Amino acid sequence: MDVDHPELDQQWNAAARSETEAQRLDRNWSSLLQxxxxxxxxxxxxxxxxxxxxxxxxxAALSPGLHVAYLATVACSLTATVLLVAPVGMHRLLFRRHKLRPLVSAAHRFAFCGLLLLGAALTGVAVVVFGTVVGENAGVLAGAVAAATMLATWVAYPLWMRHLHG
Structure with a gap:
């Protein structure tokens, strides 16, 4: 679903897939659930x-810096968990209320933000684990590599593909 241009998405789906808006929303919801x-x-x-x-x-032996990194990592992971599970709760409250369009739109945004926070949590895990095992400098380097890898594969490459393929 093209959240930035829903009318273009709807036109394309009607022409290319012969889908109604309800069918498109059902497909988008199923895809998002997967x-x-x-x-x-x-x-x-x-x-x-x-x-x-x-x-x-x-x-207890971790440095204060690694304790801060750990707490930031936990905060990101907990928030990512909340955001990635939220669409299920939203669906339960909106079930049979004919609110699929706002549900799919909100769930898309929650999932995207949840993925970004999951990336931040994974970055924090790299910092804490490498910082504990090898040293804080190695932890920072591992965190930077993890963050760069996730940004490249989860954000930059898909945006490039979106731009390249219109």
Missing amino acids: ELRVTQTGVQLLTGFLLTLPFQDRF
Whole structure:
């Protein structure tokens, strides 16, 4: 669904797929749910793992900088979890209310923001793990590489493809 130009998306789908708006919304909702199934499991496992770390003996020995990185990582992971699960709760409250258009639009935005925060959490994990095992400089470098890789593959490349293929 082209959130920036929904009228163009609707025209293209009507011509290319012979879809009604309701069929397009159903397809977009199903597609989004498939994406959320993949990300929800991963972000929930990551969040659960992160929540166990303070209870490990070695956690107290981390530097103040790594404690801050850890807390920022947990905040990103928790918020990503909330945003990636939110469409399910929204669907339950809007079920049979004929609100699929705003649901798909809001869920798309929540999923995108959730993915960005998941990327930030994964970056933080790289910082904390490499910072703990090798040293803080290595942690910062690992975090930068992780962030650059995710930005390149999750944002820059898809935007380039969107631009290239119109």
